[in-house]
Amino acid sequence: MKNFAYARPRTETELLELLSPEAGVAEVLAGGTDLVGLMKRMIVTPDRVVDLGGIDTLGRIDRDTAGNLWIGAMVHLDQCFGSRLTAAFPAVHQVIQGISSIQLQSQGTVVGELLHRPRCWYYRHGEGLLADGGRAVVAGDNRYHAILGNRGPAKYVSASRLAPPLISLEAQLRVIGPTASDEAFLPLEQLYQTPHKEGVRENTLAPDQVVTHVILPPDRGYLSAAYEVRHGEGPDPPLAAAAVTLEVADGMVGGARVVLGQVAPVPWISEAASRALIGRPVTRETAEIASTEAVAGVMPLSENEYKVQLAQVAVRRAIHLAAGLEPTLVPERQTPNFS
Numbered sequence: 001m002k003n004f005a006y007a008r009p010r011t012e013t014e015l016l017e018l019l020s021p022e023a024g025v026a027e028v029l030a031g032g033t034d035l036v037g038l039m040k041r042m043i044v045t046p047d048r049v050v051d052l053g054g055i056d057t058l059g060r061i062d063r064d065t066a067g068n069l070w071i072g073a074m075v076h077l078d079q080c081f082g083s084r085l086t087a088a089f090p091a092v093h094q095v096i097q098g099i100s101s102i103q104l105q106s107q108g109t110v111v112g113e114l115l116h117r118p119r120c121w122y123y124r125h126g127e128g129l130l131a132d133g134g135r136a137v138v139a140g141d142n143r144y145h146a147i148l149g150n151r152g153p154a155k156y157v158s159a160s161r162l163a164p165p166l167i168s169l170e171a172q173l174r175v176i177g178p179t180a181s182d183e184a185f186l187p188l189e190q191l192y193q194t195p196h197k198e199g200v201r202e203n204t205l206a207p208d209q210v211v212t213h214v215i216l217p218p219d220r221g222y223l224s225a226a227y228e229v230r231h232g233e234g235p236d237p238p239l240a241a242a243a244v245t246l247e248v249a250d251g252m253v254g255g256a257r258v259v260l261g262q263v264a265p266v267p268w269i270s271e272a273a274s275r276a277l278i279g280r281p282v283t284r285e286t287a288e289i290a291s292t293e294a295v296a297g298v299m300p301l302s303e304n305e306y307k308v309q310l311a312q313v314a315v316r317r318a319i320h321l322a323a324g325l326e327p328t329l330v331p332e333r334q335t336p337n338f339s
Helices: 012-018 035-040 077-082 090-098 102-107 110-114 135-139 163-168 271-277 284-294 306-323
Strands: 005-007 026-029 048-051 061-063 069-072 172-176 183-187 210-216 223-229 240-249 252-261
Touching: 012 048, 012 210, 026 035, 069 110, 077 090, 077 102, 077 110, 090 163, 090 223, 090 240, 110 210, 163 223, 163 240, 163 252, 223 306, 240 306, 252 271, 252 284, 252 306, 271 284, 284 306
Parallel strands: 005 048, 026 048
Antiparallel strands: 061 069, 069 210, 172 183, 172 210, 223 240, 240 252
């Protein structure tokens, strides 16, 4: 690990003064479950690490006068899971519970999980996000890589497990920087981007910007759920995932948001799957149609075609779970056949 300076600011203003407009000079530390490993591997080599733990306001979950829920950047996953304020968002609870690691739940933060760097083994072994313009992935081991949005050089999958349910719930982010007077609110999906050249990150934050809060809208009585298809128990990421939020009135779907995870370089919002649900009752038949629409335009690589079916399973069962069609669903375990 490269030597680095450590700073622990007490205010947002102090925090921004410690960052740099130059990429790679400073990194923000929250739970450290991802950053520390990247620094040990020399994938990330900052001159300064800025710890958010000294800013008390970032460690709380609050509700504002409009009913919005503000989750600070230092709120840990188990704190989010255990809060009565988040009980109205079962999809978020389902994902945190599925992480199945006491250490990750107690140390990892909600915002840190949203900003988890790709788990792609080419990237983690120093070959960059795009790994020779994507050619290394195409020619090599691509079992866990993207099946959607992968026509460019980026073949990795977005690492965040919380992004799909939070995007389906129309979460926003509060972003500050470069100066203390710079404050922006943006839909969570706008945090993510697919890089087309090496050196560009998978998120849209400038080096001197920080996400301080995730903001969830007031509980509107919508139905929501998330479903992950996993290898088995443990903290390993799922093979495919989906989250849905449904606005149902008089038995008919008036609005829907379907978001897939672990299948594309960004959390994949499926407009086609959402349209397949709107104006129809939530039944197993409509869930099946939506799951088929969710993988429209899929382009599997040489070793990950199995993910197409798993993505459909995730969408279908997330809809079932949200609508109460199968309230006792257990996350599906899959052992892909790579022979």
